[in-house]
Amino acid sequence: MTTVRKNQATLSADEKRAFVNAVLELKRTGIYDRYVNAHNWFLMNDDDFEDRIGHRGPSFLPWHRRFLLDFESALQRIDKNVSLPYWDWTQDRTPNSSLWASDFMGGTRRGRDGQVLDGPFGAQNGKWVLTVGVLTVGVDRRSYLRRGLGSGTPQLPTRADVDSVLAMPVYDMAPWNSSSNGFRNHLEGWRGINLHNRVHVWVGGQMTSAASPNDPVFWLHHAFIDKLWAEWQAKNPKSGYLPATRTAHVVDLNSVLSPWNNVTPADMLDHHRFYTFDTEAGGQQRY
Amino acid sequence: MNMITRRQALGLGSGVAAAIGLAACSSKPSSAPAAGASGAPGAAGPSGAPVALPTGTIDETYQGHRIQITVGTGGHHGVGMPVVKIDGNELHIMRNADNSWVTVVNHYETFPDPISAARAAVRELQGADLVPFTPKEAKL
Ligand SMILES: [Cu+2]
Numbered sequence: 001m002t003t004v005r006k007n008q009a010t011l012s013a014d015e016k017r018a019f020v021n022a023v024l025e026l027k028r029t030g031i032y033d034r035y036v037n038a039h040n041w042f043l044m045n046d047d048d049f050e051d052r053i054g055h056r057g058p059s060f061l062p063w064h065r066r067f068l069l070d071f072e073s074a075l076q077r078i079d080k081n082v083s084l085p086y087w088d089w090t091q092d093r094t095p096n097s098s099l100w101a102s103d104f105m106g107g108t109r110r111g112r113d114g115q116v117l118d119g120p121f122g123a124q125n126g127k128w129v130l131t132v133g134v135l136t137v138g139v140d141r142r143s144y145l146r147r148g149l150g151s152g153t154p155q156l157p158t159r160a161d162v163d164s165v166l167a168m169p170v171y172d173m174a175p176w177n178s179s180s181n182g183f184r185n186h187l188e189g190w191r192g193i194n195l196h197n198r199v200h201v202w203v204g205g206q207m208t209s210a211a212s213p214n215d216p217v218f219w220l221h222h223a224f225i226d227k228l229w230a231e232w233q234a235k236n237p238k239s240g241y242l243p244a245t246r247t248a249h250v251v252d253l254n255s256v257l258s259p260w261n262n263v264t265p266a267d268m269l270d271h272h273r274f275y276t277f278d279t280e281a282g283g284q285q286r287y
Numbered sequence: 288m289n290m291i292t293r294r295q296a297l298g299l300g301s302g303v304a305a306a307i308g309l310a311a312c313s314s315k316p317s318s319a320p321a322a323g324a325s326g327a328p329g330a331a332g333p334s335g336a337p338v339a340l341p342t343g344t345i346d347e348t349y350q351g352h353r354i355q356i357t358v359g360t361g362g363h364h365g366v367g368m369p370v371v372k373i374d375g376n377e378l379h380i381m382r383n384a385d386n387s388w389v390t391v392v393n394h395y396e397t398f399p400d401p402i403s404a405a406r407a408a409v410r411e412l413q414g415a416d417l418v419p420f421t422p423k424e425a426k427l
């Protein structure tokens with residue numbers, strides 16, 4: 001059965017409940033925190049002047065595609081009907097969006113330092129503790145989920161912002177880092193209009209930190225970034241992943257991605273091998 | 288991926304001395320190129336002669352919290368990087384190719400120098416203590 005990734009705004013109450021329950025189950029069993037730790041480790045080590053794998057380099061997109069696939073299959077081991085929803089922040093762009101309602105991500109009610117006070121991931125529900133101690137998954141001692149929802153930066157990117165980046169024909173270019181010109185770096189947001197990074201800052205709280213998957217909206221945000229990569233590919237069929245050949249400090253088309261070490265960017269280019277989006281014609285059809 | 292040892296090429300770019308914002312910085316880097324800007328693959332690290340380390344430090348109280356910045360001899364991202372502490376706990380900080388800075392607290396936002404990055408972290412922490420950098424190499 002092909003996984004179909006849907007816009008979160010279209011999910012039924014049952015679909016939201018199933019997703020939330022699967023995430024909470026991964027949290028309860030400790031599996032979730034492995035993803036937080038892995039992301040933190042990569043984000044802290046990805047460096048403009050040294051090796052970079054998950055961020056600020058060309059493999060930002062294939063690395064996160066593989067990371068999301070890994071997480072999605074963990075969810076599907078809990079509930080085979082669950083898939084990762086995506087958050088189209090060009091459409092659902094206010095703190096009043098149903099995304100933040102107490103039956104889904106929560107956060108419509110927040111305390112003084114942004115503490116989420118409602119929903120499945122609020123501290124009041126008792127199921128979302130950012131552990132400190134043996135395995136620390138946060139960057140500070142606060143154990144509860146926080147968000148700013150617009151306090152860090154006022155506006156989410158617009159569709160026009162997105163389109164301006166999708167129009168960039170070259171995937172990435174030297175120096176293959178946060179100062180590069182090209183599609184990848186403008187999508188990631190170190191340069192120009194800033195899409196991906198800006199959304200992390202807009203959400204605020206844990207989403208601004210290196211341990212950003214501590215906020216489950218991380219997955220919905222990155223599922224949309226992943227979709228934008230697919231949209232860019234469809235718009236620029238002659239443009240491929242770069243660099244195509246060995247290049248210092250970065251993962252070229254045919255080199256393996258850590259921590260899996262058995263998958264390359266080339267293996268990640270066609271998302272249809274793994275899932276489709278609800279916007280694609282013939283959503284369920286393969287090849 | 289090229290197997291050049293991480294940190295091998297890491298000298299001290301002119302940006303470090305300049306961006307740390309120390310007025311008393313004694314030596315003027317003359318020949319070190321702007322790190323990363325020239326950008327040939329493999330030459331992204333600063334390749335010019337290392338510049339002298341600034342000898343001053345910052346020690347200030349900001350919104351009731353102590354910020355200390357020194358230039359370290361180690362640290363997570365290499366020799367010569369600033370070491371930033373907030374209320375005595377280390378704040379992980381990293382330099383970007385354009386000589387701006389990110390920290391572990393604000394990792395998707397850049398700041399012109401370490402002290403502005405540290406002040407942003409104080410505002411975000413609101414008195415909470417930082418925890419040490421503990422992630423283990425990722426296994427999924
Ligand atoms: Cu990431």
Ligand SMILES: [Cu+2]
Pocket residue numbers: 196200212222
């Ligand atoms: Cu991200």
